[in-house]
Amino acid sequence: MSDAAQPTAAEVRAAAEAVKTALDRHLAAVERRSGDDDPAVYEAFNQLAAAAEVYDELLYDRYDEVTPFEIPGAEESLPPYAGPEEPHAISVLIRRDYAVAEPQRLLAQAQRVEAAEYGDGGGADEEAAGTVPGALGILFGEFEPDEIASRHKEFGLEEGDSTLWVTAADEPAEPGEWLEAPFEQVDSQRVVCRFDVSAVFDEDVSDDIDEEDDVEFDGDEDGDLERLDAER
Template sequence: MSDAAQPTAAEVRAAAEAVKTALDRHLAAVERRSGEDDPAVYEAFNQLAAAAEVYDELLYDRYDEVTPFEIPGTEDSLPPYAGPEEPNAISVLIRRDYAVAEPQRLLAQAQRVQAVEYDEGPAVGEEAAGTVHRALGVLFGEFEPDEIASRHKEFGLEEGDSTLWVTAAEDPAEPGEWLDAPFEGVDPQLVVCRFDVSAVFDDEDPEDAEEAGELEDDLDLDEDLEPLDAER
């Protein structure tokens, strides 16, 4: 890059200040979060990721230096937003995956639900929660998805990946318009914000872990000091 095209020191400093502001906003949103899927937290997270990316690019262009952190984002998987600046409607698309880790616990919980609904105990025959298939139908028919997410261990379920997309629209959909295929036809350019949760984000590079261990040995750190882990 030529010197004429390089960002100025003032621009780099301004980008750094923007990261600090975004950090404060993200922390404030987390402190005020209303639940696991609070959209304010997702928005603050995306703003922090965007600010950090701008700073990282300017820092490299100006000083040939990089930052020591990386915030997982969606820039590589989603195109730039091209929806209305003031949408009149939004759609919230959520997918949560679970593994049936304890089938007997799942069956027992479903049978308890049915026992409450019938004076003489659980239903029998075709309506009895005697299979995993029927038990899932009973539990998801009784509890809201958010409650199942917060109590999944009680139901013998193990969390997998999850994602939440908020898409914008000019006008609300007509009643019943998309019920047959609720997740088809989503335009990535209309995604306002997106938040993904996956165990893949928690995986640590074995080589990095080994290097960190060697560094700790070299520095002779106190045993009661704990490393600071980045959650995202």
Template sequence: MSDAAQPTAAEVRAAAEAVKAALDRHLAAVERRSGEDDPAVYEAFNQLAAAAETYDELLYDRYDEVTPFEIPGDDTLPPYTGPEEPNAISVLIRRDYAVVEPQRLLSQAQRVEAADVETGTGIGDGAPGTVHGALGTLFGEFEPDEIASRHKEFGLEEGDSTLWVTASDEPADPGEWLEAPFEHVDPQRVVCRFDVSAVFDDELDEDDPDEGDDVEDDEIEDYDDLDTDLDEDDDLDDGEPEPLEARER
């Protein structure tokens, strides 16, 4: 970092003072908490984490030093404040993919378009020739769950995914939220949440690098005894991976 972009010593000192004040607020909230899920404690915790992270960053930028504290990620949900018996729920899903084989993606989209033209359901303007056009064709043809289970066929590679179930007092009016479907999510109305991420894979590997290696070589004496007979035309469906972490109320 250039000298011009470095924070001043006064800014670092102010960040340190902010951490001290946040520590006092957190302790005070803990001392007078009303229960295990007191929202005041949760808020004070988040403020302390944010102040400590800011201080750590400024300290490093100014003096090339770090604190001995690990700032925890916000991997917990706030206390639930929604209705005990919801009249409606919303299921919010996000799945990330990387386009790793554009040609495969284009080929699959071309097949879909050609089949639609043959059956009279296509517009006949030719197969999509761009990646964004191919994505529109495939996601218009297949359900998201099917794309998730067949992503490799479409030249896609899975990234992180998350699913949130949120409670509502009443169902939304038709068309009410379509322009901004994820804009007004209240974390305190999340009933449960399921995440899938390579980060969790890495954590499992670090915790137990030998996990999954329980089968000894001598446990399989004759590979001819294994049933490996598969028809050549059988499609192996990897399926959608099970969530590695689930947070429930």
């Protein structure tokens, strides 16, 4: 960046003052909030995040320095809840990703299920048990998703990211109403709570640990660290 394009010291100072003002407004909104999802707190949070981002950029451009804190952007948060105060129905949306780490183990488990179901004579799905898609169909048809999640290693699967959203509704959906497209009509303002699990959270923690020369980590030997992030 050329000197002509750099912000002036006065602009950096003004950005710092804007952060101070945004901090005061955010604290005042928190002190006056009417509930956990007060729109005024949400708006003040976004204003504080925007002011801090501007200040951080100007500070770096002018002085090649950064702030010691990071405020997540508004796009990383859910909007304020705007659903019914007393929902008469809820929908639970779940996505879990897996890698097929050991196909042979997966196939063996599906074949065991088929043998237990039909005996040595085989059954209608005998050929399907010999393919990965067929084996997946057999196992997910036999076991509940929560059981597969708790026993995924037995089935040759490796956990990836997962998320669970609880959304509020005025009334229960009609039978068969959403089966063709179960996740298309999610209103983010009706999300009561959300829980995410991802290895990316552990990577952030690992990066912080690597930067500390004197820190010793006595963790799980398998490296299976998980962090549950709950919105709301």
